[in-house]
Amino acid sequence: MRDWIFGSAQVLALAALCAIGAELLAAYSDSTGDIGAILFALVFFMALYGAPALLVRELARRFGWGWPSLLMLCAALGILQACIIDQSMFADQYGGYAGWQENRSATFIAPLGISAYNAYNFIVGHIIFSFAGPMAVAEAWWPKRAEAPWLRPFGTIVAAISYVGSAALIISDPGSQSASQTQLVVSWLLVAACFLAAVLIGRRKVGARSIPTGRMNPFVVLAMTFAVAVPGNFAEGWIGVAVGLGSAIIILGMIIRIRKRDVWTVRHSAAVALGYLLSRGVLAFTYFPLVGEVEPLPKYLHNIGMLAIVLTAGFFAFKVGGLRDNPDTVGERAH
Secondary structure (H helix, E strand, O other), rough: OOHHHHHHHHHHHHHHHHHHHHHOOOOOOOOOOHHHHHHHHHHHHHHHHHHHHHHHHHHHHHOOOOHHHHHHHHHHHHHHEEEEEHOHOOOOOOOOOOOOOHHHHHOOOOOEEEEEHHHHHHHHHHHHHHHHHHHHHHHOOOHHHHHOOOOOOHHHHHHHHHHHHHHHHHHOOHOOOOOOHHHHHHHHHHHHHHHHHHHHHHHOOOOOOOOOOOOOHHHHHHHHHHHHHHHHHHHHHHHHHHHHHHHHHHHHHHHHHHHEEEOOOOOHHHHHHHHHHHHHHHHHOOOOOOOOOOOOOHHHHHHHHHHHHHHHHHHHHHHHHHHHHHHHHHHHHOO
């Protein structure tokens, strides 16, 4: 019973962290600082982001796939969200957000009908903040269950219904119908390609490799990720695309290098995720919502509150759960 209670709490907390990472942490909408609107948004976005995160995580863990496959599944979800569900990737205007058209036109690629900056911001952003980041943090709360399935049949059904229902509400909104038929077909093909890549990567055999012996402190990984991720959040236009992609490549290279030399655990995965989430939470202090009028006090209280939730999630990852286990017993799959 105790394990079931903790497991259920972990599932719900992951769904909530997905909602926060995807939408509320950035504090860009007029719900910022409005407790009632925040609670409604939290529940809705738990269905829209948390439910599919749980489903793809369940798929990957049941088949024994590692993070490379899981990231491809997260990419599929990101494309689904930005190109098929809300279709923001193809919108000239969306939700009345200030500066939308200017940012889009600055990196617009006419043959594709999309903005390069939006493509990076939406797809990579969803992968990191909406899905993979929260998963990595939540798995570190209970390291022995990090690679285990979490959902029973009933939970899987609830997650699927929640996702389909919330997605259907957005798709039915005329403001979320910006894509052409060709763009929708191409988007579905990209989603299918990501799922196929996840399967192929997950099934490939991994050759023998030397066993790492080093012990990189996860807090060092967190600090390095944060330091590199922050600049990638500030710039816009083509410079923003270059800096953002560059920072992501640097962090990926850092992970690969550390994994070759040092033992990599769920705490290290959580450190990368937490570094990214903190970078978004800190950046949110530097601007006001892009739609609506929000007073400074509720705006900054919102920023502080969301950042506090992320820090609390990190505390559970590093202190309550992650540090109980011997690093050698909680290593990630290498494939």
